[in-house]
Amino acid sequence: MAKRRSALPTNTSDRIFDICNMAFMMIVVVVMLYPFLNVLAISFNTSLDTVKGGITIWPRDFTLENYKKILEYDTLLVGLKNSVLRTVLGTFLGVLCDSMIAYTLSRKDYKARKFVSTFLALTLFFSGGLVPGYMLVRDLQLMNTFWVYILPGMVSVFNIFIIRSFIDNLPISLQESAKLDGANDFVIYWRIILPLCKPVLATVALFIAVGQWNSWFDTYLYNSMSPSLTTLQYELVKILQNTNSTTNANAQSAENIANMVTPESIKMAVTIFVTVPVLVIYPFLQKYFMQGMTLGAVKD
Amino acid sequence: MKTLPLEVSKPMVVKTKKSVWSKILSQKYLILMSFPFVIWVFVFSYIPIWGWTMAFQNFKPGLSFSQQEWVGLQNFKELFLDHDFYLVMRNTLAMSIMELVAGFLCPIVLAVLLHELKNKYFKRTVQTISYLPHFVSWVVVSGIVIQMLSTDGGVVNQLLMNLHVINKPIEFMGKENWFWSIVTTADVWKEVGWNTIIYLAAIAGIDPQLYEAAKVDGASRFRQIWHITIPGIRTTITILLILSIGNLINIGFEKQMLLGNPLVQSHSNVIQLYALNYGIGLGRYSFGTAVGIFNSVVSIILLFSANRIFKKTTGESVM
Numbered sequence: 001m002a003k004r005r006s007a008l009p010t011n012t013s014d015r016i017f018d019i020c021n022m023a024f025m026m027i028v029v030v031v032m033l034y035p036f037l038n039v040l041a042i043s044f045n046t047s048l049d050t051v052k053g054g055i056t057i058w059p060r061d062f063t064l065e066n067y068k069k070i071l072e073y074d075t076l077l078v079g080l081k082n083s084v085l086r087t088v089l090g091t092f093l094g095v096l097c098d099s100m101i102a103y104t105l106s107r108k109d110y111k112a113r114k115f116v117s118t119f120l121a122l123t124l125f126f127s128g129g130l131v132p133g134y135m136l137v138r139d140l141q142l143m144n145t146f147w148v149y150i151l152p153g154m155v156s157v158f159n160i161f162i163i164r165s166f167i168d169n170l171p172i173s174l175q176e177s178a179k180l181d182g183a184n185d186f187v188i189y190w191r192i193i194l195p196l197c198k199p200v201l202a203t204v205a206l207f208i209a210v211g212q213w214n215s216w217f218d219t220y221l222y223n224s225m226s227p228s229l230t231t232l233q234y235e236l237v238k239i240l241q242n243t244n245s246t247t248n249a250n251a252q253s254a255e256n257i258a259n260m261v262t263p264e265s266i267k268m269a270v271t272i273f274v275t276v277p278v279l280v281i282y283p284f285l286q287k288y289f290m291q292g293m294t295l296g297a298v299k300d
Numbered sequence: 301m302k303t304l305p306l307e308v309s310k311p312m313v314v315k316t317k318k319s320v321w322s323k324i325l326s327q328k329y330l331i332l333m334s335f336p337f338v339i340w341v342f343v344f345s346y347i348p349i350w351g352w353t354m355a356f357q358n359f360k361p362g363l364s365f366s367q368q369e370w371v372g373l374q375n376f377k378e379l380f381l382d383h384d385f386y387l388v389m390r391n392t393l394a395m396s397i398m399e400l401v402a403g404f405l406c407p408i409v410l411a412v413l414l415h416e417l418k419n420k421y422f423k424r425t426v427q428t429i430s431y432l433p434h435f436v437s438w439v440v441v442s443g444i445v446i447q448m449l450s451t452d453g454g455v456v457n458q459l460l461m462n463l464h465v466i467n468k469p470i471e472f473m474g475k476e477n478w479f480w481s482i483v484t485t486a487d488v489w490k491e492v493g494w495n496t497i498i499y500l501a502a503i504a505g506i507d508p509q510l511y512e513a514a515k516v517d518g519a520s521r522f523r524q525i526w527h528i529t530i531p532g533i534r535t536t537i538t539i540l541l542i543l544s545i546g547n548l549i550n551i552g553f554e555k556q557m558l559l560g561n562p563l564v565q566s567h568s569n570v571i572q573l574y575a576l577n578y579g580i581g582l583g584r585y586s587f588g589t590a591v592g593i594f595n596s597v598v599s600i601i602l603l604f605s606a607n608r609i610f611k612k613t614t615g616e617s618v619m
Contacts, residue, residue: 017521021416025426028410032429032493035444038455042447053453097337104334110327116334120341125600128348129592130572131579135361136348152344155337185329214437217554221580233439237558240443264447271443278435283428290497
């Protein structure tokens, strides 16, 4: 490779281009990373010192106090529990449902295939909107329940189509031989299709998990009256916006403490606490989601 | 494709003699694996569309459907007569057009330049880092943005002060004129890396021999980009442009809700926030639904007309 490159003349303008490009990419990296490093540094800095300003990417007056303090908030721990639960359960159920329906849609001999596929695709163009969706959740008695985090978003048409285009590319012979051995359609899906779909399922699982972990609006809209159903992101919203909610007059509640003492450092500590789980996981799945993304989009 | 039905025509004839029930029975697993979800989609995606009828009623919760009072287009009339509605539309369109332009061009530029990087490891590192903000919630991004732009110790103000561009810190979050740019910049920062993925995949599909040939002919890097890379990803660019035009009005409300504050309300209120505040906040369900319908209809019209225009001019389309 190197030999072939050097065989071609590289002139000065090419070299200038490369240097400029490298410099540009360095700027991109700094712009992407600096805010996170800054937040991290502030979260490890004593709150009194933070007020003076001027913290860059290294804490000036190092402390673990901020993290100790936020771990004492009851609401944050309840939020953590609910966020983990909705992420795990929502991802598991989502991947299961999406892949199951995607498999049936990939079966050319399935008589209802056209109907189901059209029925699902139409929903990509229309949505009822905010108010009818809210009324539906209310009528189904899902308000102030944990299930409002799981049920409304359980089936994703977009994910179904991504998985289906992956299954369509698998060799059909495996399915046929299993069929000859007398396996029924569910067994074929479970034993043959699912294990082969690992890369695309990892992608979809990542999408769903990130969506679940990051969502706060459903908590705000449906469960803001139930402190036991709060989520991490919603707690962070309350802390960042410093809203003095009238329903929660508890002195131990996170937002009150954030108001009374050490706003900036505590806010940033909670931000890091909420962000780290996602940031730790995604680089490991990068190979998969890049495949999955391009599968869904370039093909259709 | 055509030979296949001929080969299996014999068993097919046998099958058609069987009753409908035995056909259903033979595919019972497939039916069991898909129809529960068809019902699910019906409940969560189709029933809300039935809820559109609310827009033509003076909807009162607790009454049955037949007891509701029908008011025709009253709610739409009210909407179009509301002065706030035009303000909200201005904000929605301004922010969505800014986002369409910036959010559409930046990933293409970044992807093309990433492709020009010679060092594979460096390229991969830049990619991984640029995806990072995509995985972070808007809640966190809004916190970060507010922190970066703060008047006491925010990095942007410090940088501008050190460069002597300004004498005293600018109150970015409190000045309404800044709001649109802040939202757009935050959005580009969050999504630019992620949106390069699809262009990089398209670029990877370009025949490397084209570049070799161009090099032999002495084409500069800019000429290579202009004559090989850009034409190579033109289809992808067009399709994504059509889709983003269809989504022009659906800019959401999360960022505006989280980054906005009472000081910048006149520039941060967007159509979905408006629907939320009136429809659910004030309990005017019928009015909120009317706003939602307006939103849906506009985006469908935009999608189809963008699709049509591009089909005529470039031959590319999504449908």
